[in-house]
Amino acid sequence: xxxxxxxxxTLTHFGSHPDRTGRDLFAEAAxxxxxxxxxxxxxxxEVAYGNFMGELAExxxxxxxxxxxxxxxxxxxxxxxxxxxxxxxxxxxGVSAIRSGRADVVxxxxxxxxxxxxxxxxxxxxxxxxxxxxxxxxxxxxPGAYALMxxxxxxxxxxxxxxxxxxxxxxxxxxLPNEYAQYRSAISVEDHLDAPMxxxxxxxxxxxxxxxxxxAVILVSEEYAAEHALDAPVAITGTGQGGDNIALQDxxxxxxxxxxxxxxxxxxxDAGITPDDVAAVEVHDxxxxxxxxxxxxxxxxxxxxxxxAARDGETTKHGSLPxxxxxxxxxxxxxxxxxxxxxxxxxxxxxxxxxxxxxxVDGRVGVTHNAGxxxxxxxxxxxxxDA
Amino acid sequence: MNPKVRDEGYDDLLDAAEEGEAYYLACANGHxxxxxxxxxxxxxxxxxxxxxLPDSGTVETYTTTQVAAPSFASKTPxxxxxxxxxxxxxxxxxxxxxEDVEVGMRVGLAVGxxxxxxxxxxxxxxx
Numbered sequence: 001x002x003x004x005x006x007x008x009x010t011l012t013h014f015g016s017h018p019d020r021t022g023r024d025l026f027a028e029a030a031x032x033x034x035x036x037x038x039x040x041x042x043x044x045x046e047v048a049y050g051n052f053m054g055e056l057a058e059x060x061x062x063x064x065x066x067x068x069x070x071x072x073x074x075x076x077x078x079x080x081x082x083x084x085x086x087x088x089x090x091x092x093x094g095v096s097a098i099r100s101g102r103a104d105v106v107x108x109x110x111x112x113x114x115x116x117x118x119x120x121x122x123x124x125x126x127x128x129x130x131x132x133x134x135x136x137x138x139x140x141x142x143p144g145a146y147a148l149m150x151x152x153x154x155x156x157x158x159x160x161x162x163x164x165x166x167x168x169x170x171x172x173x174x175x176l177p178n179e180y181a182q183y184r185s186a187i188s189v190e191d192h193l194d195a196p197m198x199x200x201x202x203x204x205x206x207x208x209x210x211x212x213x214x215x216a217v218i219l220v221s222e223e224y225a226a227e228h229a230l231d232a233p234v235a236i237t238g239t240g241q242g243g244d245n246i247a248l249q250d251x252x253x254x255x256x257x258x259x260x261x262x263x264x265x266x267x268x269x270d271a272g273i274t275p276d277d278v279a280a281v282e283v284h285d286x287x288x289x290x291x292x293x294x295x296x297x298x299x300x301x302x303x304x305x306x307x308x309a310a311r312d313g314e315t316t317k318h319g320s321l322p323x324x325x326x327x328x329x330x331x332x333x334x335x336x337x338x339x340x341x342x343x344x345x346x347x348x349x350x351x352x353x354x355x356x357x358x359x360x361v362d363g364r365v366g367v368t369h370n371a372g373x374x375x376x377x378x379x380x381x382x383x384x385x386d387a
Numbered sequence: 388m389n390p391k392v393r394d395e396g397y398d399d400l401l402d403a404a405e406e407g408e409a410y411y412l413a414c415a416n417g418h419x420x421x422x423x424x425x426x427x428x429x430x431x432x433x434x435x436x437x438x439x440l441p442d443s444g445t446v447e448t449y450t451t452t453q454v455a456a457p458s459f460a461s462k463t464p465x466x467x468x469x470x471x472x473x474x475x476x477x478x479x480x481x482x483x484x485x486e487d488v489e490v491g492m493r494v495g496l497a498v499g500x501x502x503x504x505x506x507x508x509x510x511x512x513x514x
Contacts (some may be wrong), residue, residue: 089448120454120457121456124457134477135411135478136458138480143454144450148450151448151450197453248478254448
């Protein structure tokens with residue numbers, strides 16, 4: 001089985017771009033990745049594209065071909081949808097296509113346009129990732145869903161709102177030098193604690209913003225990279241995906257995310273690594289509690305132990321395991337259908353020394369974790385530089 | 388969606404709950420689940436039977452939402468809880484003041500209506 005390498009990886013600025021169409025956002029990212037990779041147009045075999053709510057936000061279905069066209073390509077193109085994990089599963093599909101021998105070059109990525117709607121409409125659109133009958137009709141929003149998980153976590157394991165505040169403070173600090181990030185502003189623990197509640201105990205500063213943006217990566221086979229003398233020092237050496245019941249009420253635990261554990265087990269075994277080998281992680285911190293649950297699911301902490309990791313400095317840029325050096329979803333932003341690919345792009349930049357926070361990565365293995373819904377879907381990738 | 392069209396299974400459960408006869412689905416291996424189901428989500432068994440739901444449960448977690456979707460915009464603040472009934476959990480709106488809701492609280496089940504959408508929903512009432 002061939003090794004899959006990254007020949008190019010870019011993203012648009014993540015932020016509020018209400019007037020820009022989805023196809024324009026994706027075109028910017030895709031053309032950037034194509035230019036970086038230097039791969040001829042006709043060599044791109046497939047497009048694997050992630051998007052969550054394009055039918056609602058732009059009344060546009062069948063987005064695979066429209067995005068291939070926007071990227072200047074005429075090849076098979078498929079949209080992948082697993083809520084906020086859509087681009088993660090698109091990247092995984094690209095990896096699988098190359099490993100199977102079907103493709104040599106895949107353009108994988110994702111896009112979401114969100115700020116062209118009123119906030120309450122976007123809240124409603126995001127809620128379709130939950131169980132319509134049993135959750136949404138009971139008033140569950142996504143901040144509400146994570147609030148239910150956070151309270152269940154605090155009830156069993158403890159943890160104070162201040163612990164969660166430190167996660168937000170850390171991720172804002174990490175985003176400061178990142179030119180692609182939505183929020184490049186420092187916040188304090190007091191700012192977090194003083195901010196309005198959205199769905200208690202989830203406050204405004206526990207929550208990621210609403211974001212427009214796109215990301216794209218060019219994946220190539222080892223043989224293609226060698227034959228064309230491509231500069232592709234980073235390989236995706238592990239991929240894994242896990243699933244769970246969609247409704248919280250149907251799960252064994254309300255404060256654990258076994259889909260993440262299943263994805264991590266598969267990805268780590270695929271790459272032949274253990275958590276101890278990992279130098280940096282990008283996790284799906286749509287809410288601060290999501291970062292806690294991700295770190296425990298990935299096996300970096302035991303259940304109930306990750307809540308104080310940011311407060312204790314372990315996951316800050318100077319810590320033993322820097323988490324979300326990009327700023328994470330909290331500060332970099334979360335265009336939901338693009339996030340999984342943007343994590344790959346950011347980890348690529350971190351490992352190759354091109355990221356402003358690369359100096360904090362002490363090692364050659366990075367992990368990305370992308371989740372859908374309340375982690376009914378999870379995708380984990382292992383990236384290694386000079387592998 | 389056409390509000391006159393029923394969601395079979397789900398609406399049947401709500402009809403039964405309105406009569407005080409709520410039920411859950413049990414498989415031969417003792418797992419509980421909620422309709423509509425053709426298979427047990429825990430073990431894949433296709434042998435499901437309707438069993439009476441206990442008449443009260445305990446709040447396992449809850450949240451009071453201040454920022455709602457349009458379908459609940461005029462209802463804020465409202466409290467959504469996940470309640471453990473033993474064989475299954477249910478998610479619904481708690482008919483109590485937010486400050487009176489706590490983990491472990493005992494509640495009964497009923498059916499309410501969201502006046503903004505006309506949709507029925509499960510509601511919980513302190514016991």
